[in-house]
Amino acid sequence: MSTMLPVLLSLLLLVGLANTQxxxxxxxxxYTGVSRPKAGFPSFQATxxxxxxxxxxxxSNGQVAKPLGPWTQVKGMMDWEKETQLQKAREDTFMETLKDIMNYYQDGGNHTLQGRFGCELRDNNYCGAFWTYIYDGQEYIKFxxxxxxxxxxxxxxxxxxxxWEREGSVQRAKAYLEKECPRLLRNYLQHSKTFLDSKDAPSVLITSQEGPENIRTLKCDAYNFYPRPVSMYWTRPGIPVETYEWGDIALGEDGKYHSWVMVKVPSSDTGPYLCHVQHSSLAQTLTVPWNQGQESQAAGDQ
Structure with missing residues (x-):
């Protein structure tokens, strides 16, 4: 037997967890480069x-840098022709690096190289950066x-x-991460804070599933929320309940997040049990009850 509890919330931020605000x-x-891509798939792609x-x-298939999501409607943030030329140049360098690494290992098979780099601002001040390469799923080199x-x-x-150090890469990498990247980010923020500061409150779904050995699984799903930070836990009224399993905070294709928390209880226990969800879009903790055989709905203050 399953009990499903959908809760749709649409209120704006009042107070909450740490977030972009x-x-x-x-x-x-x-960046991702593949030495032997499948038919129709690009050998290189950057996001x-x-x-x-x-x-x-x-x-590498389209060879055109394009905006995604709400940035397709933004004018003046980037010169997309220049960005295309930049990404083409980076593609050449990246794929050359992949070939070099394969030569070092003397292995001409199917291999993947990933690159991750970027920077962060806090209160408009540079506060950190990273640059790392991953070869066949294992970290290869980092700056x-x-x-x-x-x-x-x-x-x-x-x-x-x-x-790389013989070619002067150290100075270029440091200058990019500490100066050029923050400069670009400040420029992009002039066109993007409306999107980045948006808040989407979670919908919540509770399911109950009978299992072996007279044990019931209660699962509390939170989905369609943004930004990422969220806290979820179960209680009986006034008593914490030990969590059996947490789900990762996963990002969907729509740019919204999903997570869940699960507990195990005796099948004979009819409740009530309470799932609590804390998120920056909510004025207060959302508390959703579960009782055997009973459906209920809840929503935060609008």
Whole structure:
């Protein structure tokens, strides 16, 4: 037997958890290169993110940098022709790096290289950056801005470190992360804070499932919320209930998040049990009850 409890919320932010309103914003890029892509799939693709929202995409098939999501309606934030040329140049360099690494390992098979780099501002001031490469799912080399230097994470990455440092990569990487990236982010924010500061309150769904050994599973799902930070937990009235399992906070294709929390209780226990959800879009903690055989709805203050 299953009890389903949908709760749809649409109120604006009053108070809540830490979020983009505390003055933190990030710009990051994710690059992926594949030595032997499947038919029809690009060998290289790049996606740009402001906070956790994708705003730019480029790949080797189309070879055109394009805006994504609400940024398709934004005018003046970027010169997309220049951005296309930049991404083409980065594609060439990135795929050359992939070939170099394969040569270091003397392996001409199917391999994947990923690049992750970006920076963060807090109250409009630079507060951190990162740059790392991942080869076949394992960290290969990363940049340490404090030294500054490229730090090998695999044995063969020493060859990459020597090559890049001989070419002056250390100075360029440090200048990009600490100066150019924050400059770009400040410029992008002039056109993007409306989207980045938006709030979407969670919908909540409770399900109950009978299991073996007279144990019932209660699962509380929160979905369609933004931004990412969320807190979820179960109680009986006034008594915390030990959590059996938490779900990851997952980002959907629509730019909204989903998570869940699960507890195990005796099948003979009819409740009530309470699922609590805290999110920056809510004026107060949302508390949703479960009672065996009973459906109920709840919504936060509008």
């Amino acid at each position: 505390d003055g933190r914003y990030s710009l990051r890029f994710h 740009g993110y402001l906070n956790d929202l994708a705003f730019l995409h480029y790949d 340490i801005t404090e030294i500054p230097a490229w730090f090998p994470r695999q044995t063969k990455a020493v060859f990459t470190k020597v090559k």
